[in-house]
Amino acid sequence: MNLPTTGRRVLVSGASRGLGRAVARAFAENGDRVAVHYGSRADEARTTLASLPGSGHVLVQGDLADPAGAAAVADAAAEALGGIDVLVNNAAVNERHPLPETPYDDWVAIWQRHVSVNLLATANLSHLAAHRMIAQGGGGRIVNIGSRGAFRGEPDHPAYGATKAAVHALGQSLAVSLAPHRIAVASVAPGFFATERVAPRLTGEEGDAIRAQSPFGRVATPEEIAAAVLWLASPAAEWSSGTILDLNGASHLRT
Numbered sequence: 001m002n003l004p005t006t007g008r009r010v011l012v013s014g015a016s017r018g019l020g021r022a023v024a025r026a027f028a029e030n031g032d033r034v035a036v037h038y039g040s041r042a043d044e045a046r047t048t049l050a051s052l053p054g055s056g057h058v059l060v061q062g063d064l065a066d067p068a069g070a071a072a073v074a075d076a077a078a079e080a081l082g083g084i085d086v087l088v089n090n091a092a093v094n095e096r097h098p099l100p101e102t103p104y105d106d107w108v109a110i111w112q113r114h115v116s117v118n119l120l121a122t123a124n125l126s127h128l129a130a131h132r133m134i135a136q137g138g139g140g141r142i143v144n145i146g147s148r149g150a151f152r153g154e155p156d157h158p159a160y161g162a163t164k165a166a167v168h169a170l171g172q173s174l175a176v177s178l179a180p181h182r183i184a185v186a187s188v189a190p191g192f193f194a195t196e197r198v199a200p201r202l203t204g205e206e207g208d209a210i211r212a213q214s215p216f217g218r219v220a221t222p223e224e225i226a227a228a229v230l231w232l233a234s235p236a237a238e239w240s241s242g243t244i245l246d247l248n249g250a251s252h253l254r255t
Contacts (some may be wrong), residue, residue, distance in 0.1 A: 002138040002182060003235045006031035009081035010233075011074070013064060013125060014036045016045040016088075016090030018195035019145065020220035021115035023088055025103040026230045028052035035060050035077035035084075037091065056081070064091050064121035065113070074128035084137050086128035086233045089167070094160045111159045118163035125171055126185075130178055139182030141233040144171045146244060147227075148191040150251045168244050184241035186232045191248025193220035214249035237249045 133140030
């Protein structure tokens with residue numbers, strides 16, 4: 001295999017906090033060099049960067065909802081790292097918008113934001129990174145962060161569920177088209193996991209109900225999701241290309 005097990009050049013989108021931060025740390029602990037992307041949370045991104053073991057890590061900033069911004073992010077990461085071997089598409093928006101309660105103008109704007117960031121930014125970064133991997137000639141990995149919500153429904157966040165389902169489908173299409181170039185593409189579909197953003201929801205009765213979704217009686221940690229991403233990006237996971245890996249603690253079972 002041409003893809004090394006360590007020392008790889010990794011771009012993680014949306015890595016200023018939460019799962020993105022955990023993913024960046026997992027790769028850094030593996031001995032890889034990481035480009036930590038952020039949109040607007042500069043202070044949190046710097047905290048992520050400072051927490052990474054090893055050397056050669058960099059910050060890259062850009063608005064992924066803008067195709068030109070996505071290109072600038074890929075260019076900056078490739079220039080700083082000397083190329084891109086692994087892309088983790090983690091950046092996403094998730095705004096509450098239940099249809100019965102959401103005015104039409106708000107509904108349209110929210111859907112446009114979700115499509116622009118969750119789907120189109122993933123597609124655009126995948127194109128930009130894959131072309132570099134092809135030119136480098138050593139293969140590569142693309143791992144997309146999808147969601148359990150793509151399968152079980154998201155009544156309060158329908159655009160999130162729909163765009164994550166599209167991300168899963170995109171990953172499978174790219175897995176087929178990029179396999180001749182030794183680029184494996186896979187997605188993870190996490191259930192609920194604990195981050196700063198959702199911490200208030202894990203208190204009180206709502207928190208109890210969320211934990212009860214899994215027979216384990218808890219939610220995941222970001223590090224558990226990051227460990228799966230790290231494996232899917234490894235040389236050993238090439239034959240898993242095209243997979244959508246459920247990471248939901250048996251809270252939603254598919255056949």
